[in-house]
Amino acid sequence: MNPKELISFVADYFPMLVRKPAPKYVSESGNRVYGMVAEFHETPKIYHAAEIVRDAGYSKWDVHTPFPIHDMETAMGIKTTKLPLMAGGAAITGVIIAILLQWGTTAYLYPTVVQGKPFEAWEPFVPIMFELGVLLTAFMCIFGMLALNGLPRFHHPLFSHERFYKVSDDRFFIAIESTDPKFDPSETRALLEKAGGTGIALIEDED
Amino acid sequence: MSQIAANHPSPDATGLSDHDWNHRLERIASDARMHEDNIHLPKSAAAKIGRPMLILGLVGLVVAAVGAVSINVAHALAGIEIGLFTVLAISLGSLFWTMVFHALNAGWSITLRRQFENLASLIWIPSVCLILIAIIEVMSQGILLTWLDPAVREGNHLLEVKAPYLNGTALIVRVIVYAICWITLSRLLLGWSRKSDETGDRTLGRKARFWSSFGIPVFALSITFCAFDFLMSLDYRFFSTMWGVYFFASCALGSASAVAIIAALTKSAGRLQGIVTAEHFHDLGKLVFAFVVFWAYVTFSQYFLIWYSNIPEETMWFTARRAIGYDWLFKVMLLGHFAAPFLILIWRPVKRSPKLLAIMGAYLILMIVLDMAWIILPMLTVNDASQGTATLPGHLIHACAILGVIFTYGWFVTAKITKSPLIPTKDPMLHEALAHKNYV
Numbered sequence: 001m002n003p004k005e006l007i008s009f010v011a012d013y014f015p016m017l018v019r020k021p022a023p024k025y026v027s028e029s030g031n032r033v034y035g036m037v038a039e040f041h042e043t044p045k046i047y048h049a050a051e052i053v054r055d056a057g058y059s060k061w062d063v064h065t066p067f068p069i070h071d072m073e074t075a076m077g078i079k080t081t082k083l084p085l086m087a088g089g090a091a092i093t094g095v096i097i098a099i100l101l102q103w104g105t106t107a108y109l110y111p112t113v114v115q116g117k118p119f120e121a122w123e124p125f126v127p128i129m130f131e132l133g134v135l136l137t138a139f140m141c142i143f144g145m146l147a148l149n150g151l152p153r154f155h156h157p158l159f160s161h162e163r164f165y166k167v168s169d170d171r172f173f174i175a176i177e178s179t180d181p182k183f184d185p186s187e188t189r190a191l192l193e194k195a196g197g198t199g200i201a202l203i204e205d206e207d
Numbered sequence: 208m209s210q211i212a213a214n215h216p217s218p219d220a221t222g223l224s225d226h227d228w229n230h231r232l233e234r235i236a237s238d239a240r241m242h243e244d245n246i247h248l249p250k251s252a253a254a255k256i257g258r259p260m261l262i263l264g265l266v267g268l269v270v271a272a273v274g275a276v277s278i279n280v281a282h283a284l285a286g287i288e289i290g291l292f293t294v295l296a297i298s299l300g301s302l303f304w305t306m307v308f309h310a311l312n313a314g315w316s317i318t319l320r321r322q323f324e325n326l327a328s329l330i331w332i333p334s335v336c337l338i339l340i341a342i343i344e345v346m347s348q349g350i351l352l353t354w355l356d357p358a359v360r361e362g363n364h365l366l367e368v369k370a371p372y373l374n375g376t377a378l379i380v381r382v383i384v385y386a387i388c389w390i391t392l393s394r395l396l397l398g399w400s401r402k403s404d405e406t407g408d409r410t411l412g413r414k415a416r417f418w419s420s421f422g423i424p425v426f427a428l429s430i431t432f433c434a435f436d437f438l439m440s441l442d443y444r445f446f447s448t449m450w451g452v453y454f455f456a457s458c459a460l461g462s463a464s465a466v467a468i469i470a471a472l473t474k475s476a477g478r479l480q481g482i483v484t485a486e487h488f489h490d491l492g493k494l495v496f497a498f499v500v501f502w503a504y505v506t507f508s509q510y511f512l513i514w515y516s517n518i519p520e521e522t523m524w525f526t527a528r529r530a531i532g533y534d535w536l537f538k539v540m541l542l543g544h545f546a547a548p549f550l551i552l553i554w555r556p557v558k559r560s561p562k563l564l565a566i567m568g569a570y571l572i573l574m575i576v577l578d579m580a581w582i583i584l585p586m587l588t589v590n591d592a593s594q595g596t597a598t599l600p601g602h603l604i605h606a607c608a609i610l611g612v613i614f615t616y617g618w619f620v621t622a623k624i625t626k627s628p629l630i631p632t633k634d635p636m637l638h639e640a641l642a643h644k645n646y647v
Contacts, residue, residue, distance in 0.1 A: 070646055088553075115517065123514050126507065 012150045025178050025185065031204040034157035035061075035177040036188050037164065038197025043069060046172035049195035050075040053174060056191055060180040064164075064173040083148060087140045094136035098129040157205045175203070223409070223635070232407055235637055240481040246628045252476050257621030260614040267611025274604035281350050281587055282601045286608025288340065288351065289579040292438070293461065293609075294616045295333035296454070296575060299430055300462025301326035302393050303455075304494075306419035306426065309396070309412070314639030315490055318482050318630045322466045324400050325623045327393040332619060334386035337437070341382045345375035351583070352378075353590045354443040365444060373443060378436060385429045392422045400631050407633040430455055438579075441586040445524045449509040456505050457575045460498035464568030467491050469624065471565035479629055485559040486643050492558025495568065499552060502578075503545035528585045536581045544574040576609055 011018035025033035040046040043065075050063050054077040063069075063076060106112065107120040117124075146152065158164050158175060167173055174197065176188055185202070192200050223231070235241060275283030301323040308316045308323070316323075349355030354373050360366045366373065395418060399411040431451025439450045447453075470483050470491070513521045528534065548571060557563045584605065631637065 115515075123511055126511065 009147070009150075012153070023178075024183075027202060027204050029204070031206055033178045033185075034203040034205040035175055035180075035183070036185070036192065036200060036202055037158065037161060037173050037175045038192035038195070039163065039166075039199040040172040040174070040197060041170075043172070045196050046174065047072065047075050049174055049192075049197060052195040053176065053191065056182070058176055058180050058182050060183075061174065061176040064158075064167045064175065066168055066170065066172075081148065083141065083144050086144045087137045090136040090140035090144075091133045094133040095129045097136075098132040099125060102128055157203050160206055161201060161203050163199060163201070228409055228635075231635075231638065232633060235633075235641075238641070240641065241632065245478055245480055245482065246630055246632065248473055248476065248478055248625050248629060250625045252478075253621040253625045256472065257618045260621065261618035264611050264614030264616075264618060267607040267609075267614060269611075271604055271608035271611055274600070274607065278600055278604060281591070282604045283608055284340070284343075284350050285583050285587055286605035287336075287612060288437070289576060289583050289605065290609040290612025291333050291336050291340075292454075292579045292583075293457075293572065293575050294612055295330070295337070295433075296457040297461040297465045297572070297616075298326055298330040298333060298393075299389065299426070300458035300460070301466070302330060302389060302396075303423075303426055303458060304462055304466075305396050306392070306422045309415045309419035310423060312416065312636075314636045315487065315643040317634050317637050317640035318479070318643075319466055319470060319487055319491065320634075321400065321627065321630050322469045322624070323462065324393070324397040325627075326462060326465060326469075326620065328397040329616070329619050329623060330389045330393050331386075332616060334382075334389055337433075338379070338382050338386055340437075341379050345379060351441055351586065351590075352437075354440060369443065373440060381432060381436060385433050388425050388429050392418070392425070400634075401627050403634060404628055404632045409633075409635040412635055427451070427455075430458065438582050441583065442524060442527075442589065444520055447509055447513070447521070447524075449505060452505050453509060456498060456502035457578060460495065460502055461572055461575050463491060463494045463498060464571045465620075467495065467561075467568040468565045468572075469620070471561035471568075473624070473629060474561050482630060482641065484643070485561075486645050487640075488561050488564050489555070489559045489645050490643075492552060492564050492567075495564070495571065496549075496552040496558065499545060499548045499571065503549070506540075506544075527589045528581075531585060531588045533581065533585045536577065540574065540577055540581060544571075544578065548574075572613075576613075580605070580609075 007018055011020070023032040027033055038049070040049060046063060046065065047069065050072065053061060054075065063072060065072075102125045103120065111119045158173075163171070164173060174192065174195070176183060176192075182188075189200055271283045271286055304316075305320060305323045305327050307313075308320055344350055344352050344355055348357060349359070353359050354366055354369075355375055355378075360370075371377070396415055399415050402408065403411045431454075434451050434454035438454065439445060439447065467488070470479070470488070473479050474483060510525065513525065528537070548567060551557055552567060557567065630640075634640075
């Protein structure tokens with residue numbers, strides 16, 4: 001994670017801590033431009049449109065559909081998530097904490113005779129090692145997933161676009177953010193038109 | 208009510224009309240991947256691996272037999288049993304997976320199922336050997352199973368109480384019953400599968416599903432009692448209700464590993480291209496990984512509860528092994544049978560690579576051998592202190608007997624694979640397996 005990503009990550013959760021950079025594009029009414037959306041009517045069309053946007057080299061964009069579409073990740077060129085590695089790290093941390101916590105206390109700090117078993121016996125540690133490993137893994141899976149997704153959030157600029165609500169019914173959308181280095185109002189519009197999108201609109205960020 | 212009944216298809220009705228079914232068969236037959244060369248392994252290709260295995264296996268068995276005559280019968284029999292139970296675990300596990308795939312109507316596994324069926328149908332080898340071993344044990348009044356010895360039974364209260372179960376006649380009858388159950392189930396399932404290759408009869412799968420559902424409880428009971436009879440009763444004082452599950456863990460793990468090896472070898476021989484893909488290996492690898500963890504869970508739980516409750520007649524199973532210096536084997540298995548494969552198989556690329564998964568499969572079968580050795584070998588010394596711990600010639604006999612049994616079985620496997628197509632060619636759900644893809 002480079003510093004720029006870290007700052008935007010912090011800004012997602014604590015907007016008061018980070019000063020927003022000056023907007024790259026401003027709409028006629030003076031609002032910051034969030035990005036551009038295009039509407040699609042069929043699954044194959046949005047799939048191929050996603051491939052076109054991917055091949056054009058955009059990085060900050062997303063596809064919104066009423067239901068999951070298999071293989072959309074390849075069409076969008078999304079890399080495998082880092083979440084398993086993070087969860088694995090959490091698991092190892094949990095196991096190490098459990099070992100130190102139990103071995104330190106029962107063998108050194110406060111040795112107590114239990115059923116005449118040896119103080120440093122490893123057997124009774126195993127269930128705790130397992131439990132703590134699983135607990136931290138589960139936490140990392142949930143909170144890491146939320147953090148990588150940028151969730152939870154109270155509002156999203158796309159909700160200001162009235163037609164976007166159809167995404168939970170029968171419409172497919174591609175949204176390209178204005179912070180994308182390749183974003184250009186006219187070129188992006190041309191690309192989305194070429195990809196077969198209709199109802200292309202500029203979305204304002206109203207805060 | 209009557210309208211619902213009328214709309215509901217009868218149990219004998221097929222979900223697919225004859226026209227649609229023929230259309231599907233034609234489409235599968237015209238698939239380039241279903242070319243004859245791709246789904247048949249010629250005898251010459253199988254013999255390349257099979258013949259060296261047969262030679263090695265026979266040499267091992269001959270050395271073990273010489274050792275049995277010249278040095279010690281018990282050591283040779285222990286070695287044979289270690290190999291035999293590894294092989295039995297592989298065959299039994301394959302029977303289990305075949306029945307589970309049928310009972311759950313699994314689609315993805317169809318291109319791998321023929322190899323599970325082949326391994327399962329070889330169960331007659333370990334079954335017949337077990338019957339022979341039971342007869343030898345009873346005739347010689349206990350070589351490894353000391354409770355058959357009249358001198359041990361004399362005035363032994365525990366054995367008097369357990370006599371209705373632990374007696375020679377009952378042992379032989381039980382082994383024959385297990386053998387009949389296993390051989391019948393595996394032959395029926397392979398028979399129906401092969402018949403559907405020829406006739407394209409899509410109702411055979413339904414029959415297999417029906418009998419698999421009954422077969423699973425039969426399998427569960429028979430392997431539990433078989434493990435009681437030959438492995439747990441080596442020490443007639445010991446008891447563990449987890450014993451059957453402990454043996455089952457080896458069964459499920461061993462068979463998935465063996466199929467990974469077979470599939471990888473047939474792929475490297477240029478067969479099954481595009482039929483068994485990284486996606487199938489991925490799912491097979493998940494099963495292997497799951498049962499590595501399952502084995503550790505069951506084994507540790509059994510040890511842990513015995514350790515905690517600290518009851519002498521249970522703990523002596525472990526203390527006896529510790530006392531005669533087999534403790535290292537338990538530690539080796541803890542790291543080698545659980546920790547190492549867990550940390551290796553957890554990686555996605557390892558499960559998706561046929562080569563790596565096959566190497567892990569061979570390694571895990573070696574670990575199952577160690578597991579069986581941990582159960583069987585120390586009992587030689589525990590039951591007869593005059594034997595002492597095995598010395599080098601003793602271990603040589605064990606190694607030769609184990610390798611002899613496993614390699615001879617391996618030759619039977621290579622011979623079996625060539626006898627039918629490598630996949631069920633006309634299974635109603637073959638198209639699902641051919642298009643199988645993991646989305647995670």
